[in-house]
Amino acid sequence: MIDSRKTLLSLLLGTQLFMVTSCQFGNYADQPVDNSKGAYKSTDLYFTEPSQFDTVVIYNDGTATTSNPNTPMAAIPLSLLNQFTDPVYYMVPTDTTKSSFFMDLSLSYAINTIVDSTGAINNEIDSSVVTFWSNPNCQTQVQKIQSGAFNKSSGVGTVISFPDGSTSKTAGRLTMDFTYIRVIQGDCSADLTYLAQCYKTGTGCSSNDLSAANGLFDLYVNRGGVLNIDNAAKIKALAYIVHFQ
DSSP, X not given: OOOOXXXXXXXXXXXXXXXOOOOOOOOXXXXXXXXXXXXEEEEEEEEOOEEEEEEEEEETTSSOEEEETTOOGGGSOHXXXXXXXXXXXXXXXXXXXXXXXXXXXXXXXXXXXXXXXXXXXXXXXXXXXXXOSSOTTEEEEEEEEEEEEEEEEEEEEEEEEOTTSOEEEEEEEEEEEEEXXXXXXXXXXXXXXXXXXXXXXXXXXXXXXXXXXXXXXXXXXXXXXXXXXXXXXXXXXXXXXXEEO
16 A cells, blocks of 8 residues: 555644535435345434535655645535435445445445444545556555544434435434545656646647546646646645545
8 A cells, every 4th residue: 555644644633624504415316225124234314514625735755745725615526425415324234244334315326434333434445556647667546534423413303305205314414534645656757747738738648638637637726726737747645635524
């Protein structure tokens, strides 16, 4: 595993929370029918409201870091909001060999989690370490970290209605930080420079490369304002943190 967590998480200790009013209610599917067959020990609903969005760039000199704890909430990647709808299911299988997981209201996206006996959420999901772009000596890995707990003293008992006419009451609120880190490590300057130039000018690269460059940089350049694209060759990690409350 490529390790950038100490640098990133040390940075976040000084982050100040700010509160906004925002609800991300998605399309509802019927309640999970397998629960009546004993497949799940529980299928509880928790409010999952983003309260802060941080974007972070860490550079490969080991010290230089740029962060924005006030990145607009509208910039939160849709892929994450599709998983963590508000509210979201926390589902615990009856089979103890299977992992508990979060699932969106449409029952389309599931993401495993680990909850200990005290109710604390602490889970890390790492991708494989792969070649970043064209140089095999430049590698990348995505790390997704969940850290938090269930707040069962707030948001309890709200009735949620489903298309089949059934209802369910919320069990509380999910208070959790979701951290996404893309680590880029090795001899990466040439690949990062190429993608940065592609992103900056839109020329000298294929449409697929331009799409990849936009997906890599745009959140941090245009939405978070934490990356000057001319410094892209120095990137060690790109990260974002969504605080749910």
